[in-house]
Structure formats: structure tokens, C-alpha cells
Amino acid sequence: MNLNYILNGNLIKVWTKFVSASVVGVILSTIYTMVDGIFVGQGAGEAGLAGVNLAWPAVTIILGIGLLFGAGASSLVSIYIGQHNQDKAEQILGSVIKAILYVGIILMILGFVIADPIVKFLGATPDTYQYTKDYFLVIYMMAIPYLLANALNPLVRADGSPNLSMIMVGAGAIGNIVLDWLFVIELGWGTKGAALATGAGVILSTIIGLCYFLGGKSHLKLKREYFKINSSLLKEVIKVGFVSFMIQLSIGVVILLQNKIIYRYGNTADIAIFSVAGYTISLYIQLCVGISQGMQPLIGYHFGADSIKRMHKLLKITLIASIIIGIVLLTCLIYYGEYFIQLFGITPDLLPLAYKRTVIFCLGSPFIGIVYTMGAYYQSIHRNLEANIVSIGRSFVLQILFSILLPIYMGVEGIFYAQPFSDICSIFILGGVMLYSYIKYNNPID
Structure with a gap:
């Protein structure tokens, strides 16, 4: 890794190198989930x-805990690299991987022991119960590689190897696609097969990441003397990464709530359409995640090196790119959405309704990138309060509020309107946070 080039080279080229690799990686990661949906819908x-x-x-x-460790550790590692403090960065790497092994074992045991009550709590009905349980059990039996894959990817990127982080996800995605076809379509294993295919993909990604830090060309090394939990550093990791965990957890809580509300006002077909809408918007959300994750180590390097003006220019570039991509993708959905929705096996009689609801669901897309970028920015410079308010305000507060209120007046349609309402209104929360940050630190974004 050429830190001098990152801190002083052409800004657009540096940004493009990190962000493009991250974006490709998360697009491939989204394919993990989306291909599951396509093959399960068809099979x-x-x-x-x-x-x-x-x-x-x-x-x-599981995703949230993986990002709790990965995003928190990568943010701290980036700053320590910018400060030329390699020992601290390697202690964080060792502590995080050791902690993940312990947490993964706990999740595997819990998943096996309480599978039935959890599946009932999730709202599974007689026609969906076995499908839900099969998917849940297999994913939780794969908890350790799932956690490691989600944590190692941002750490590889923070180590200055964005292309390898892309390869990690790409290799897993390709394996997932091939095995999805084999397990779900050819062998007819349903959701169990889809979960097994996903698990095989994350195992491959994990192997690549571990090999990189154990014997590859990494800047940081996973050393035996640091392969132990440093409680003080781990607390810092958790503190910084908490916002990433809460974002993922809030997604789960909101989906759980929305599923239950849909069943109150609708049926399984409405859940299937909601699932397609979720897959669709996840493509853009993951693009936002990829852009913000690509930006994060760059912000950390510059923050650690006290290069504040250049850091703010990186933030502006990221914001502009996120908004433009959101507008382009929404336009493509409006004109070509029906072709995309057909891939999920939605029956022809439901296709017009699925298209209408999916477009409504995604109307706030241009605003999502702003929220994710600013949340990642505040996380990178250790303004954890601002990061949490920006990210959790949109997901927990606004989405839950609109998901509860709108169906009272609109029925099941209200769930699909709740998403754009929360995306658009989140800008007002962001404005308040930026004003608070300006007043407290007198550090405007210039």
C-alpha cells in the first residue's frame, strides 16, 4: 500500500480505485441474496x-455482528495506518478474529436450540414454515464463516487492497450462483439449498481473506502474539462499529414488523411482492454501502494524517456520485422494472401489481445515498453520536413509524409507501445532525 500516493495523489483516481472495487464487491454480494430469491422463486x-x-x-x-466487528475495526485500522502505528492495527485484527470465533460458536448453538420458537416468532405460516426454518437453520450453522466474511472484507480494504476485497466477494458470488442452480433447481432442495449455496460462497470468501492476512502480501499480518482479545481495543471497535450493527439490526426489525403488518392486511402473495421490492431496493442500498465503504478507509487515512480539506473533498465527491446513481437506477426501474420483476417467478396476474408496488417502494432512492454517505463519514471520524442518529433515525424511527401509521389508512399499500416516506424525511434528520456537528465542532464541510 502506497500511503503517500493515497494522501497526495490525484484525488479522483484515488477515490475511483477504492470506491469502484468496493462497489463491484457489494454488487456481487447483492447477487448472493438476489440469486437466492430468483432461484427460490423459480424453484x-x-x-x-x-x-x-x-x-x-x-x-x-449475523450480518450486523459481522459488520460490527468489520466496520469498527477497519475504521480504527485506517486511522492507525494513517498515523503509522502498525502494532495497534495488528492488535485490532487479532482481537477481532478471536472474538468472532467465540461469538460464532454461541450463534450456532442458539440457532440450533431455539429454531422452532424463532421461526414461529418470525411469523411463518403453515405454507411457509418449513421453507423459513430450513433457510434459518442452515445460515446459523454457517455463523462463523458468515461473520468472518463480513468482517474480513472491510479489513482487507482498509489494509489497502480494495481489489482483493472485490475478489473475495466475487469468488463467493460465483460459487453461490452455480450451487444455487444445482441445489435449488436441479436437486429441488428449496430454501435449504439456497442457504447451503450462500454458505459455500461465504466459506470461499473467508478462506481468501484469512490467507491474505496469514501469508499474503498484506500490510498488516495476523500474528500469533496478537491473536488474543485485547478488551480495551475491542471496546473501541464495538463503539465505532455499533452504528453498522444497528443499521443491519434495524433492517431486520423493520422487515419483521412489516411482514406481520402485511399478513394482517394481506396474504402470502403480498409477502412475496414485498420480498421482490426488498430485493430491488437492496441493489441500490448495497451500491450506497459500497460507495460509503470505499470512502471510509480514505476518510480514516486522511483523518489520521490530519489532511482535513482533502478529506472533505472526498466526502463531496461521494455525495454527488450517490445522488446521481440513485436517480439513474430509479429511472431504469420505472422503464424496465417489469422485466426485472419477472425473474423472481411472480405469476403474470400479479406482475402489474408487483411492478407498481416496487416502483413506489423505491421512489426515495436518490435520498438513501446521502444518508449512508454521511453516516459512514461520521463513523470514520469517530463522531459516533452523529453516525448513530443519522443511520438509526432513518431505519428505526422513521421506517417503523410510517410502517405502523400508513397501513391504518391505506391497508397493505401503506407498507410500500412507508419506505419512500422514511427515505425522504431522513434528510431533515440529517440536516439537524449536520447543524449540531457544525455548532459543536465549528468544523463545516468546505
């Missing part, structure tokens, strides 16, 4: 598709 029908959606709130717990 198991609307009940199978609904089963995956019902299980997803439980899956977000």
Missing part, C-alpha cells in the same frame, strides 16, 4: 420466496 414458488423473506430478520443479526 419453490411464492411460498418459498416468502419463507426467505420471513427468515431474513434473523439473518440480519
Whole structure:
């Protein structure tokens, strides 16, 4: 890693190198989930598709914990690299991987022991129960590689190897696609097959990441003397990464709530359409995540090196790119959405309704990138209060509020309007946070 080039080279080129690799990586990661939905919809029908959606709130717990460690550690590692403090960065790497092993074992045991009550709590009905349980059980049995894959990817990027982080996800995605076809379509294993294919993909990603830090060309090394939990550093990791965990957890809580509300006002077909809308918007959300994650180590390097003006220019570039991409993708959905929705096995009689609801669901897309970028920015410079308010305000507060209120007046349609309402209104929360940050630190974004 050429830190001098990152801190002094052409800003657009540096930004493009990190962000483009991160974006490609998260697009491939989204394919993990989306391909599951496509193959399950084709192989198991609307009940199978609904089963995956019902299980997803439980899956977000694993994703959130992985990002708790990965995002928190990568943010701190970036700053320590900018300060040329390699020992601290390597202690964080060792502490995080050791902690993940312990947490993964706990999740595997819990997943096996309490599977039935959890599946019932998630809202599975007789026609979706087995699909939901199969997906849930397999994912939780894969907890350790799932956690490691989600944590190692941002750490590889923070170590200055964005292209390898892209390869990690790409290799897993390709394996997932091939095995999805084999397990779900050819062997007819339903949601169990989809979860097994996903698990195989994350195992491959984990192997690549571990090999990189153990014997590859990494700047940081996973050393035996640091492969132990340093409680003080781990607390810092958790403190910084908490916002990433809460974002994922809030996604799960909101989906769980929305599933229950949809069943109150609708049926399994409505859940299947909601699942398709969720897959669709996740493509843009993951693009926002990719852009913000690509920006994060760059912000950390510059913050650690006290290069504040250049850091603010990176933030502006990221904001502009996020907004433009959101507008382009929404336009593509409006004109070509029906072709995309057909991939999920939605029956022709439901296709017009699914298209209408999906477009409504995604109307706030241009605003999402602003929120994710600013949340990642505040997280990178250790303004954890601002990061949490920006990110959790949109997901927990606004989405839950609108999800509860709108269906009272609009029925099941209200769930699909809740998403754009919360995306647009989140800008007002962001404005308040930026004003608070300006007043407290007298450090405007210039």
C-alpha cells in the first residue's frame, strides 16, 4: 500500500480505485441474496420466496455482528495506518478474529436450540414454515464463516487492497450462483439449498481473506502474539462499529414488523411482492454501502494524517456520485422494472401489481445515498453520536413509524409507501445532525 500516493495523489483516481472495487464487491454480494430469491422463486414458488423473506430478520443479526466487528475495526485500522502505528492495527485484527470465533460458536448453538420458537416468532405460516426454518437453520450453522466474511472484507480494504476485497466477494458470488442452480433447481432442495449455496460462497470468501492476512502480501499480518482479545481495543471497535450493527439490526426489525403488518392486511402473495421490492431496493442500498465503504478507509487515512480539506473533498465527491446513481437506477426501474420483476417467478396476474408496488417502494432512492454517505463519514471520524442518529433515525424511527401509521389508512399499500416516506424525511434528520456537528465542532464541510 502506497500511503503517500493515497494522501497526495490525484484525488479522483484515488477515490475511483477504492470506491469502484468496493462497489463491484457489494454488487456481487447483492447477487448472493438476489440469486437466492430468483432461484427460490423459480424453484419453490411464492411460498418459498416468502419463507426467505420471513427468515431474513434473523439473518440480519449475523450480518450486523459481522459488520460490527468489520466496520469498527477497519475504521480504527485506517486511522492507525494513517498515523503509522502498525502494532495497534495488528492488535485490532487479532482481537477481532478471536472474538468472532467465540461469538460464532454461541450463534450456532442458539440457532440450533431455539429454531422452532424463532421461526414461529418470525411469523411463518403453515405454507411457509418449513421453507423459513430450513433457510434459518442452515445460515446459523454457517455463523462463523458468515461473520468472518463480513468482517474480513472491510479489513482487507482498509489494509489497502480494495481489489482483493472485490475478489473475495466475487469468488463467493460465483460459487453461490452455480450451487444455487444445482441445489435449488436441479436437486429441488428449496430454501435449504439456497442457504447451503450462500454458505459455500461465504466459506470461499473467508478462506481468501484469512490467507491474505496469514501469508499474503498484506500490510498488516495476523500474528500469533496478537491473536488474543485485547478488551480495551475491542471496546473501541464495538463503539465505532455499533452504528453498522444497528443499521443491519434495524433492517431486520423493520422487515419483521412489516411482514406481520402485511399478513394482517394481506396474504402470502403480498409477502412475496414485498420480498421482490426488498430485493430491488437492496441493489441500490448495497451500491450506497459500497460507495460509503470505499470512502471510509480514505476518510480514516486522511483523518489520521490530519489532511482535513482533502478529506472533505472526498466526502463531496461521494455525495454527488450517490445522488446521481440513485436517480439513474430509479429511472431504469420505472422503464424496465417489469422485466426485472419477472425473474423472481411472480405469476403474470400479479406482475402489474408487483411492478407498481416496487416502483413506489423505491421512489426515495436518490435520498438513501446521502444518508449512508454521511453516516459512514461520521463513523470514520469517530463522531459516533452523529453516525448513530443519522443511520438509526432513518431505519428505526422513521421506517417503523410510517410502517405502523400508513397501513391504518391505506391497508397493505401503506407498507410500500412507508419506505419512500422514511427515505425522504431522513434528510431533515440529517440536516439537524449536520447543524449540531457544525455548532459543536465549528468544523463545516468546505
